[in-house]
Amino acid sequence: MKYLAVLFWSIVLxxxxxxxxxxxxxxxxxxxxxxxxxAVIITIAVLLLDAIIKPKNSDTKEQH
Structure with a gap:
């Protein structure tokens, strides 16, 4: 859903x-x-950046 919002606002802006x-x-x-x-290219770039930056679940469990 958040990527649809990114696509919507990218198109509008x-x-x-x-x-x-x-x-x-x-x-x-x-x-x-x-x-x-x-706008589609920007949305794909945001999706890829989110996938790269988001920590994995195993990494967050080890830190706590």
Whole structure:
């Protein structure tokens, strides 16, 4: 569920960035696909970082 939240907020924030940068550039046609692809890549990166950083259960039991 937390990864769905990461995906949702990544899409929302990247679409906002896309809109602002497009408006500053002159207001041409919006590209909706690129921010969604980048949001999926960011979500996968967060998922991988979470898997790498999260301690294993055996490591936490030995410390206590």
């Amino acid at each position: 990247l679409q906002m960035i896309n809109f602002v940068l497009n408006s500053l550039d002159g207001g041409g046609a919006l590209n909706f696909v690129t921010p969604i692809v980048v």
